[in-house]
Amino acid sequence: MAAYFFASPVDVDIKLEAEDDRKKVDLKLEKESSVSCPVYYDGDAVAGQVTVRVRDGKKLAHEGIKVEFIGSIELFYDRGHHHEFLSLSQELAAPGDMRAAQTFDFLFKNVEKQYESYQGINVKLRYFIRVTISRRIADVTKERELYVHSFRMPPDSNNSIKMEVGIEDCLHIEFEYNKSKYHLKDVIVGKIYFLLVRIKIKHMELSIIRRETTGAPPNQYNESETITKFEIMDGAPVRGETIPIRLFLGGFELTPTFREVNKKFSVRYYLNLVLIDEENRRYFKQQEITIFRIPEVSR
Known part of the structure; x- marks a missing residue:
């Protein structure tokens, strides 16, 4: 099972392209905290950079690095079962050794985002970028949330x-x-x-x-x-x-x-x-x- 823990031999940073120019939404996390997420729309490309830094000058042996763009629905009464309605993946690096920091570009073009992000009482619909460094012992994963807004045409009929x-x-x-x-x-x-x-x-x-x-x-x-x-x-x-x-x-x-x-x-x-x-x-x-x-x- 994938794990991301503080004893990890690397730091992973995910930066989204031109995120400072986008509208922001505060997404509530557990324990009263929140994170500021850039807003995307249907058809927008999702691009950015992943930087992997090796700690303490040690060598990192890995079995490949990939980045995914995922849309999932989490039902709180059905914990552990995430229903993924969107899953795109790109390979960033082939298996090998890493001794110094490396930065990788990623681009998911014209992505259909058919649903709007939602955070409710019993359900959460979320979009996120996930980076996975595959290792023999335990994978290292890092996620970055983003928020999607969907526009709908005003209804033709709108009776009183x-x-x-x-x-x-x-x-x-x-x-x-x-x-x-x-x-x-x-x-x-x-x-x-x-x-x-x-x-x-x-x-x-x-x-x-x-x-x-x-x-x-x-x-x-x-x-x-x-x-x-x-x-x-x-x-x-x-x-x-x-x-x-x-x-x-x-x-x-x-x-x-x-x-x-x-x-x-x-x-x-x-x-x-x-x-x-x-x-x-x-x-x-x-x-x-x-x-x-x-x-x-x-x-």
């Missing part, structure tokens, strides 16, 4: 959402959102109409919920998390009252909607409207929205 919440002879509310599909920096604009109010509503709140689904039945896992929640009304409304909604998405850590990525996971978003009466009873209505990424316009 109209819904009703009602309890017979007690409550009748209609609410309307300006559209059902939003880009990551968009604004949700809506209105809530009170047509009949015969129960004492204490307050009302709107939240955005992200639902992550991994696996397939019977081993399917659903995790929901509230991205944001805010109160849109405090106190009892009266019949005929209209409450406007304006929610800016740009301030939240959202991803696009993902559906059946490699048949391994999905990520969906919902607007959740909750009404709470004076007896703390809760009435709610949930509506799925689609979120997509468009190229950012530089100002």
